[in-house]
Amino acid sequence: MENNKSSQKMTSVFKQIFPFKWMFILLFVCLLSICSQVFAGQKTHMVFFEGEENELHVYRINGSLPGKTLLIVGGIQGDEPGGFLAADFYADFMLEKGNLIVVPRANFPSILKMERKINQDMNRKFSDDKIINYETRVVNVLKKLICESDCFLNLHEGSGIYSDKWETKFKNPKKFGQSIITDNAILEKSDPKENIDLEKMARKVIEKINLHIKDKNLLFHFNNHRTSHPESIHKEQLRSATYYAYKVCKIPAFGIESAKSLPLEQKVRQHIYAINGFLEVLDIIPQTPGIDLKKPEMQYMIISVNDAIPVVVGKMQHLKINKGDMIQVHDIVANYERGLAVDVIGLGNQFNDMKNRLVINESTRIEAKKDFYKCGSVFLDIDLKDSKGRKPLRISESKQNSMLRYKLKINGKLKIVDNYKHVTLLRGDKLVIEDILTGDIDPSKYVVNFKGFVGNTNNNNGEDRGFVIDTSKGVLMERYSMDKKGQHYYILTSLNKKEVGKIFINIQSQAN
Ligand SMILES: [Zn+2]
Known part of the structure; x- marks a missing residue:
């Protein structure tokens, strides 16, 4: 509803600015061409509920070639790190073909608490839910994302080990671990010719995961919950995200369950094998390695004066010091991790003054570099007008004392x-x-x-x-x-x- 309102408002504003239809069309065509440039071979990061405890981060990665869209959701239950830590790697992915939507941490508060749920189990809120809380708002976003995707993976850790027959208390049909779960073997479409064989998809991926598993007891299995079947032993799954995907959005959806009891790294790896398997099945092709040559930008310099506790100075800010003070740049914060250097202009080394202790007698500038690229500066100001008495260290945006x-x-x-x-x-x-x-x-x-x-x-x-x-x-x-x-x-x-x-x-x- 809210969206509708704001888009109506937008339209009327546009009408005021562009009274003629053809201008409106022209603008639309321009926007379209900008959009296609932005989204081909690009990624976007959206934040829902920004500043709230349940902040939700959504990463969209678009390949340069069109293809299927896979949605990966981790951390819908906070005590299952194997899933959300694996999803993290895909938030930074780049693609040749197809698209990814990655929600690494669906339920951030529960992750911070390392518990399955806060108010309610978020994975039981996808149908007929009357209770309104932050989980509801997150679920509403997830529902939209699910319906705009071609396939959905919900990453979990499951208790015990799944087996299609009763073996032990820990390994039996009621357990979840080491399985790929579907709500049914077949996804039925309105045109039966378009039915999708979920079991076949899952088994293909299971084969790929099992290539990496040496312990026979830990092999992955296909786990059909037959959620809507009268005799299903997993009726609670009618309220789950994958069932919503199956029933409402009519897209293939899978629960990936690594066994809770395994070492963390092993669980993360298994999720990665599973995701990679689905990428292959869906013909979504990654860039290896992904290339993202964003414009280098320094945000902060961490500088100490006379060996005191370092201070953080932002890009283009002025650090006001006294004549004869000794400064040292400890580090810089930029949108890159490697290739970073600083030049205290007129002093110190020829190429790089990082960690260099330098006595400053005249105002100067410290320039941050990412390799050859100048990516930001901090000014060191010495007030020469009043050199009597030492002044306290100050950081400012001020335009004083800034002679060229x-x-x-x-x-x-x-x-x-x-x-x-x-x-x-x-x-x-x-x-x-x-x-x-x-x-x-x-x-x-x-x-x-x-x-x-x-x-x-x-x-x-x-x-x-x-x-x-x-x-x-x-x-x-x-x-x-x-x-x-x-x-x-x-x-x-x-x-x-x-x-x-x-x-x-x-x-x-x-x-x-
Ligand atoms: Zn779970």
């Missing part, structure tokens, strides 16, 4: 230069404007232009950072020099086409 400073290299030698200062070079010196050191914003937002030099000849956007500027006679364009004689040049820094800084470059002739 430049990192230059002259014939390979580092030189830090303040804004509006003069630099004297000898004719023939090679100058590189490496970067802007301090300021309030991401240094890549500025344009730093050496007037009279063209860095990128293919695309003269005025940006000259990183290029070698040769000051030899006849290389620079004299008409752009301030004296028109090729002796006084300047570097102009602008932000949104407005000047924010300059460096004056005087080129002296080589002494004879």
Whole structure:
């Protein structure tokens, strides 16, 4: 109901913005093409009930080629870690063909408590349930996901070991462990030609799992609950998720049960063999390994000052310290784990200053890198106006004390230069404007232009950072020099086409 309301509201808003039908159609076509780009070979992560204890995370992974959609649900009962830990691996999966919907932890509170249920058994709430609680809301989301899938796996741990005949108290037809459960052998469709043989699907997968099991007593078996049959010994399953899938959504659904008593790793592995088996049966093809080249982004730097307890400083934040303080970057938090480094600009090592203890006497910037890619900065500010008395350490977003400073290299030698200062070079010196050191914003937002030099000849956007500027006679364009004689040049820094800084470059002739 709520959804309907909001979509009606949307439509009327669209009508106001796009009064003409053709515009609306155009917009729709645009959206469609964006959507298809986003969803082919992509993944999305949705969070339901965000901020609540029963937060529900849903991962959708779409292969670049179309195919079947498999829904994997783990942790519907919190004391069955074999299932939810296995599902976790598929949340980070990438696919060539077909789609996955992964809900690793359906019942997070019960997982945190390591108990089967909190208010009610979540796997007994899929039909005629009158009690409303958080489990109801999760079940309502799961019901939708089940009906939009082509196949559903509910990952469990079962007590004892299932056997189709009575062997012992622990191994008999009433037990669940080491079996793949269906609610019926055949899934009947309205057109009988479309009936699906659930038993055949399950047996194919069981064969694959059993290739990995050495102990004969632990082999997987097919376990048909015949849930709706008058003589079924598992009538409680009429209220389960797989029966909902079977009865309402009419899709193949299986309970995967590893025996509770087995070591955790073995249970997780068996679930993985089962999931991989179903992927194969459904012709859903994984990428091995999955490639996900997302844009590197630093979130936090963990920095200590004078060996005190480290503080967390966010991207583009300013850490205000005192002149002479010693800093050490312990780690950075980014959307990658490997290839991370930091450069305390103007100090320390040539490539990587991670864990390096460095004394800071002037304001500078610490740049985070993921391999070659600059993925975020933190500013180190020293308040020079009032150097009397030590000020407490502060982290701020403030724009104070953020004078621009430049990192230059002259014939390979580092030189830090303040804004509006003069630099004297000898004719023939090679100058590189490496970067802007301090300021309030991401240094890549500025344009730093050496007037009279063209860095990128293919695309003269005025940006000259990183290029070698040769000051030899006849290389620079004299008409752009301030004296028109090729002796006084300047570097102009602008932000949104407005000047924010300059460096004056005087080129002296080589002494004879
Ligand atoms: Zn269970």
